[in-house]
Amino acid sequence: MWKLLTVLNIILLNFVISEDVGETCTSNQSMEGVCMEVSKCEAAIVAITNKRFHEFNRCGFSGFEEVVCCPRTTTKFGGDDARITTERIADRECQKIKDSSIPPLDLHILGGETASLGEFPHMVALGYDRGNGYEFDCGGSVLSHTYVLSAAHCVDTLDRIQPSIIRGGVVEIGGKEFNPDTDARIAEIILNPRYSRKEKYHDLALLRLETPLQFSSNLNAVCLETSQEDPKIPLTITGWGKTSNTRDTRSSLLLKTNVTTVGRSKCNESYTNWRKLPSGISPEQMCAGDPEGIRDTCQGDSGGPLQSSGPDGISRLVGVTSFGRGCGSSVPGVYTRVSRYLDWIESLVWPNAQ
Numbered sequence: 001m002w003k004l005l006t007v008l009n010i011i012l013l014n015f016v017i018s019e020d021v022g023e024t025c026t027s028n029q030s031m032e033g034v035c036m037e038v039s040k041c042e043a044a045i046v047a048i049t050n051k052r053f054h055e056f057n058r059c060g061f062s063g064f065e066e067v068v069c070c071p072r073t074t075t076k077f078g079g080d081d082a083r084i085t086t087e088r089i090a091d092r093e094c095q096k097i098k099d100s101s102i103p104p105l106d107l108h109i110l111g112g113e114t115a116s117l118g119e120f121p122h123m124v125a126l127g128y129d130r131g132n133g134y135e136f137d138c139g140g141s142v143l144s145h146t147y148v149l150s151a152a153h154c155v156d157t158l159d160r161i162q163p164s165i166i167r168g169g170v171v172e173i174g175g176k177e178f179n180p181d182t183d184a185r186i187a188e189i190i191l192n193p194r195y196s197r198k199e200k201y202h203d204l205a206l207l208r209l210e211t212p213l214q215f216s217s218n219l220n221a222v223c224l225e226t227s228q229e230d231p232k233i234p235l236t237i238t239g240w241g242k243t244s245n246t247r248d249t250r251s252s253l254l255l256k257t258n259v260t261t262v263g264r265s266k267c268n269e270s271y272t273n274w275r276k277l278p279s280g281i282s283p284e285q286m287c288a289g290d291p292e293g294i295r296d297t298c299q300g301d302s303g304g305p306l307q308s309s310g311p312d313g314i315s316r317l318v319g320v321t322s323f324g325r326g327c328g329s330s331v332p333g334v335y336t337r338v339s340r341y342l343d344w345i346e347s348l349v350w351p352n353a354q
Contacts, residue, residue: 133176139304
């Protein structure tokens with residue numbers, strides 16, 4: 001009988017402890033964390049995926065799900081005025097990008113649709129070999145010398161042909177043959193562990209390159225946006241995608257245009273009852289578009305960047321192009337919100353960063 005009572009007490013205790021979800025805690029790195037379900041802690045998911053276990057301190061249980069002390073990236077200690085802040089790895093890497101950036105030699109084209117060389121040095125195209133030279137069907141963003149970020153659906157393709165090269169440092173896409181001056185071979189493709197083809201969520205993939213990229217004024221990494229708030233400033237989309245709603249016409253030149261953020265509730269109105277969006281637009285996604293229905297991403301732009309440009313002139317990767325309803329309509333496009341996946345990205349791209 002006492003064993004049964006003990007088990008009941010443990011279960012009751014676990015449910016009581018579950019009320020701590022959202023409260024601060026001390027992580028196993030002696031840093032401030034927050035108690036959350038293990039399925040919502042990106043760092044724990046990455047650890048479980050890579051090691052099949054995690055080492056995070058346990059806060060308790062929420063129902064039958066473990067609640068762990070998920071490490072915060074930014075910690076604050078002391079009184080109202082005394083604060084010590086720990087930067088994200090992504091923020092530190094961004095500073096390195098700023099310090100090493102080489103301004104392009106030519107001026108940017110103002111007010112035009114064609115990007116100029118070096119304006120978006122992180123922008124690359126993904127090349128697919130279907131037996132007749134490389135076809136460039138998706139985009140991506142350079143994160144480091146050896147990693148590119150793109151969309152999961154760009155590598156989990158219906159024809160099962162994955163991209164095998166990336167092409168960067170160019171505005172004109174060029175020919176179908178491998179060019180050692182602009183191309184790098186892909187060594188490994190890593191899907192986000194929460195991605196499923198059945199749904200439109202967690203649409204991210206990392207591409208590890210065989211050889212490190214040589215950065216220049218035309219080819220460089222992009223900073224990652226670390227804020228989870230919707231940007232209030234105009235955002236820029238870039239790509240070599242389709243330029244017509246009625247014809248399969250793709251641009252040989254890198255195109256750019258501005259869009260504005262659309263709130264989740266407003267965006268959800270355009271995506272109701274979608275089978276692949278059972279929970280609607282999630283917090284891990286964001287929407288952006290053109291109220292006039294003219295400027296938009298289209299087929300071939302998938303995986304490419306949704307970026308902001310701050311006062312320092314440095315681009316920040318806010319989102320990755322995921323999907324939309326047609327092209328060039330008033331319905332906003334949907335992008336994967338990069339700031340929600342920083343733990344996963346940092347653990348793979350900069351695993352030895354302290």
